[in-house]
Amino acid sequence: MRTVFKKPRAMTKRPMHYCPGCTHGIIHRLVGEAIDSLGILEETIGVASVGCSVFAYDYFNCDMQQAAHGRAPAVATGIKRVLPQRTVFTYQGDGDLASIGMAEIVHAAARGENITVIFVNNAIYGMTSGQMAPTSLIGQKTTTSPRGRSVKDAGYPIKICELLATLEGPSYLARVSSHDPRHILQAGRAIKKAFRMQKEKRGFALVEVLSTCSVNWGLTPRGAMEWLAENMIPTYPLGVYKDVTAKEGD
Amino acid sequence: MTKTLIRGNEALAEAAIRAGCKAFFGYPITPQNEIPDYMAYHLPLRGGVYLQAESEVSAINMVYGAAGTGTRVMTSSSSPGISLKQEGISYLAAGELPCVIVNVMRCGPGLGGIHPGQGDYFQAVKGGGHGDYRLLVLAPGSVQEMADLTTLAFDLADKWRNPVLILSDGILGQMMEPVEFSPEEGPLAMDKPWATTGAVNRKPNVINTLDIVPESLEKKNYALLAKYERIKREEIRWEEKKISDADLILVAYGTSARVARSAMDLARGKGLKVGLFRPISLFPFPYPQLKRLACRKRQFLVIEMSGGQMLEDVRLAVEGRSKVHFTNRLGGMVPTPQDVLETILKIREGGGPGENSF
Known part of the structure; x- marks a missing residue:
């Protein structure tokens, strides 16, 4: 018998709590595969944030710290500054990173803090049962925008990659999606690159992964994948927003 | 050194x-x-x-x-x-x-x-x-x-x-x-x-x-x-000055304790039996040490640059066995030793501001 598929070493055997149709599990696996492929499990310290992915500390098989809401980039900075040889990553949702943690992420990026950030954007607060996020789309119905997000009341969605790309600190900024196999493979490559940038001491790297929340979007798992492709990608175009190695033909 | x-x-x-x-x-x-x-x-x-x-x-x-x-x-x-x-x-x-x-x-x-x-x-x-x-x-x-x-x-x-x-x-x-x-x-x-x-070479720490x-x-x-x-x-830490014969004990920490100490020296110069109790650890608070000093013949005067916060812990410590007075300054003003001495003299005359002067 030949093993053709198994869990990455960087993941624990614990069953995940995520809802049907949620792509956190896929994105966790991509992070695990990246850590495995770079052979950095023993030197990696992860930082879990607040939101659905708070339990990430149960699923990654490396040292983990759980941070207060929005503060993961500050916690990661504290770790990285005293252990510069270690690989430090944060795993944050859009409420955590783009709302309450906006100061922390912008300043970590501006400092060129040599960490890797996995930013999972599903355009809603999942853990608290479906409130409007800073990334919710215009017109998107949530429990706190029951008639759809209106620009008049709630302004516009925040585009993190575009915003951070104005700074000199980041080495790599990419937006990918998790809604079908082709995009998942792309996302895996981007995440691996974001970890490699840190190993090469190039500074702050962030991958924004568009993700689903079928339960709070009120859709089937399959319907959620389609909704992401049809609605989120036009607002959040996929692509590489910054890559300091691009000229090197990397 | x-x-x-x-x-x-x-x-x-x-x-x-x-x-x-x-x-x-x-x-x-x-x-x-x-x-x-x-x-x-x-x-x-x-x-x-x-x-x-x-x-x-x-x-x-x-x-x-x-x-x-x-x-x-x-x-x-x-x-x-x-x-x-x-x-x-x-x-x-x-x-x-x-x-x-x-x-x-x-x-x-x-x-x-x-x-x-x-x-x-x-x-x-x-x-x-x-x-x-x-x-x-x-x-x-x-x-x-x-x-x-x-x-x-x-x-x-x-x-x-x-x-x-x-x-x-x-x-x-x-x-x-x-x-x-x-x-x-x-x-x-x-x-x-x-x-x-x-x-x-070990299991992950979380x-x-x-x-x-x-x-x-x-x-x-x-x-x-x-x-x-x-x-x-x-881990209780505290300092006592001239406590043994004191019938009035000043209680203060930090800068207020420095003022209190000068006020104690002024009072002692006038022959008044005044001592100083200075909590060094505020948590844990020296409740047992203050309680041991509390008795009907002894009064306490708490000095703070607050509305009366440590005062509450001193009152808890003495459990009603002693009268507890309070004096303070606020807003960045610092009590002078002379201010505290005047309060001490009032207490000696049987008045004093009492507990609820704030």
Whole structure:
């Protein structure tokens, strides 16, 4: 018998709590595969944030710290500054990173803090049962925008990659999606690159992964994948927003 | 040993470096700026890391990250900034992460003023952030103690796996006095098997403050309370002056204790039997030591630069056995020894402001 598929070493055997149709599990696996492929499990310290992915500390098989809401980039900075040889990553949702943690992420990026950030954007607060996020789309119905997000009341969605790309600190900024196999493979490559940038001491790297929340979007798992492709990608175009190695033909 | 004439804030910073502090995360606020200034210059030259955070909120969370690696780490701020740190402090206490936090108190509430105050006593000793937790709280009374209690703070933080708060004030931070420093400590010998340093040849470590299973969180809560009880038994610190024959005992900490001491000397000069009790650890508070002194023939006078916060603990300590008086100044004003002496004289005449003068 030949093993053709198994869990990455960087993941624990614990069953995940995520809802049907949620792509956190896929994105966790991509992070695990990246850590495995770079052979950095023993030197990696992860930082879990607040939101659905708070339990990430149960699923990654490396040292983990759980941070207060929005503060993961500050916690990661504290770790990285005293252990510069270690690989430090944060795993944050859009409420955590783009709302309450906006100061922390912008300043970590501006400092060129040599960490890797996995930013999972599903355009809603999942853990608290479906409130409007800073990334919710215009017109998107949530429990706190029951008639759809209106620009008049709630302004516009925040585009993190575009915003951070104005700074000199980041080495790599990419937006990918998790809604079908082709995009998942792309996302895996981007995440691996974001970890490699840190190993090469190039500074702050962030991958924004568009993700689903079928339960709070009120859709089937399959319907959620389609909704992401049809609605989120036009607002959040996929692509590489910054890559300091691009000229090197990397 | 040689003595160095040095400002309180700088003495504290130098003592921290000597105690093996290897990381400092700060944010500017008066009147504590000399601490980050000193750290920014000296810490990188002596094997440590200095970083100016984007806010007090970020600074305390950087402390959380670094403390989680087992590194000796410190942050400092002043009253409004310490309020901003409260969420992080609650997480540090819940995660049982050793670190040192310095509050060079100014006057409040709100933005208040930049002059010295003692209005953060409740916040420091009763919780401050959310949930059931305690900090060890040390109150220096001189520039020498700004240094000595900082050394002690790092040791207590590691010993108890708990954040330690140094509750100083704007006068102690800004004044200069001669200080004798402890020698610089070598590399920290203490084993911290819980630290997240990379899971090399061991199972992964997790630093986490979330537990959504009530049965298991309750166990953790009781374990924390048991730790605080042991701290109460083992870590009370205080100073007494001319207590044995005193029929009036002044109770004060920090800058107020210095004023109280001068007032005591003035009163003694007039033949009055006045003593001084100075709590050095505010948590744990020296309840048993004050209780032992309480009796009907003895009165207490609490002096604070607050509305009467430590006053409540003194009243709890004496359990109604003694009359407790109170005098204060607020808004950055500092009581003079003469002010306190006048209060002492009123009490001697049988009047006194009583407990509810504020």
